[in-house]
Amino acid sequence: MDDIEIPESHPRYESLLTRHRIEAGVEKGITSQQGLIAQGRGEAYDYLLGEETIDTADEAARAAAAHLLLADHAVLSVNGNAAALVPGELVELAEATGADVEVNLFNRTEERMEAIAEHLREHGAEDVLGLEADGRIPGLDHERAKVDADGIGDADVVLVPLEDGDRAEALAAMGKTELVIDLNPLSRSAQTATVPIVDNIIRAVPTITAHARELQDASRDELEGITDSFDREAALAAAEDAIRGGRLD
């Protein structure tokens, strides 16, 4: 396991766990240089946010859970940092919602694809998509356009944590319902998302799973009530307010 032996009650537990998993990700060839820099950007935004899940992020996580449960075919898109930070948590979310898991990298190399797929398998994933790469997202460069035809290519709902803006826009242009986890509320990914979850992925993924489990017996009407009433503009504005008003020290 990628866990460290410190109590969850430790005030810096989340931060130490994150650091530990990122370092392990580098050792395994999962986390790239760009991934480390992106991690730092996330840390700064999370710091400003107060390192907590704000109410609107929890509502967004609940709406995301409802979308995943309502989907004909949901896929969790996994990049290097997501795989390093929440491998087991993503597998649990996939199990709770019946979603597929697909590796999808900004800097795609076969070596990193394999390392990430193997890391997810070690954390309990049974089928890991993304290695076929027999589908394409229109409007992107060759390597970045690659997806599995029977994975993201076929999905109606995609969870894209920590996605780059170009691909988030291209997926939205395909008409997919896009659930984005991003700590910057005004990033193109967050702005493009059907459901932007402005939260640290380490908190957000377990939060979505908890909502999905609670909603597992909910009726279609109830789930649609949740997705319909989610107000993305209000959630983005609240996140921006929290960051602007958050602590800097």
Place this chain on the structure above:
Amino acid sequence: MDDIEIPESHPRYESLLTRHRIEAGVEKGITSQQGLIAQGRGEAYDYLLGEETIDTADEAARAAAAHLLLADHAVLSVNGNAAALVPGELVELAEATGADVEVNLFNRTEERMEAIAEHLREHGAEDVLGLEADGRIPGLDHERAKVDADGIGDADVVLVPLEDGDRAEALAAMGKTELVIDLNPLSRSAQTATVPIVDNIIRAVPTITAHARELQDASRDELEGITDSFDREAALAAAEDAIRGGRLD
């Protein structure tokens, strides 16, 4: 040279140059994993700041230049990211102010010390301190306490770009005049500094050098007028306001 062939007028010039130098730093063993994450945190704060040198940062750079010129013995403390990002610029600042250059790492290994010293020499540094490590900063762990006795140990004024909070506090406790470059105005380093320069190191170092050159013939009275009138609390507050009010997109 570590420069890239894009015109300085390119809208993303600074960002591309930074990225290029950081990547080269990793290749050379200068930039650590922690350095990459720290770079990302800096990017987020700089983004919020509007990626520009605000007026109070320019005033702080001028006060820093005056302190360096007034010093009996000024030392520029250089860590991995500083060496990767502004090696030639630090050498120019040292030349403009008569300061020494000393390598000082949070994660000190002989290999990284040597790689950084060599990198600075390739950029024109003649004497690079820090390798003797025959002095100690009181109140810090063994490895992190190491300095050169005739370098930082002896200095009355120290420029510490991108320093960690513990060491910034320990240096201040030794009674040294501390000039800090840090993009987070409420970091302990910035809060501890005699002169906090809340700016991207890539802009700040050349700005200090420009002020030092302009002030090279200034009288002691004139220089003391500049250091005395610098208002660190106002500068920190202005930087925080700029970040809170800055653009997020």
